Amino acid sequence: MSGSNLRGQTSVEMLFILSIILLGVLLLIPTHLQGSYDSAVLVSVRGAASDAEAYLRVGVMVLDDPIYVPLNEVIQNYSDSARIRFIGAAIRNETGQSMAVLVDFEHDTSISPADEYRIAGALGEFIKNRLAAQPGFSIKSGNLYYEGRRVILNVSVGESWAVVP
Structure with a gap:
């Protein structure tokens, strides 16, 4: 060769x-x-949920920032709001265009399932608005997106839960 x-x-x-x-x-x-x-996505959701828990635990309302309006309503309407605790977050369902994230809170108060639902909705709105202010997240047509992919928050408080698009 x-x-x-x-x-x-x-x-x-x-x-x-x-x-x-x-x-x-x-x-x-x-x-x-x-x-x-x-x-x-999970790190950001956990951070926002922890912020919500801390805000409720302190119980002092910030009136000049619209991001806190949903949590201010919880503090005003539920005297035991400081006893709501963030448990964790996990991805529940995922497709190519979207992902559903479960955000779980617990409480040791005596509130009705309807009140749990209202609190879950308020927590979800706060988390959504907090995330929208972070890099990579945006709100389009009322829905939360991370880098072009839709993020749906399923927020549970006790036995009740609310879906926040």
Whole structure:
């Protein structure tokens, strides 16, 4: 065999190896990006929910910022609002265009299911508005989006829950 044939064979083998590596990278990157997307949404939702819990726990109303209006109504209407605790958040359902995030709160008060529903709605509106102020999130036609993908918040308080688009 001549030297040029060996170099040609080596070049073909190198191209084959590089194509396998490139194919592997192309298969792994979308999976990694999806995980990063989910993590970014969950971290942001957990942060906003923790802020809501802290605001209710302190019980001092901020009147000059419209983002706090839903929580101010909870403080005004429910004397035990400081006893509402954030438990956690998780992705419940996910499609290519949207994701549903469960945000769970608990309380140890004696309020009716109708009141739990109202509080869940108020917490959801606060979380939605808080997220809309963060990079990557936006509100279009009343719906929350993260980088073009719709985020639906399912907020539960006790046995009741509210869906916040």
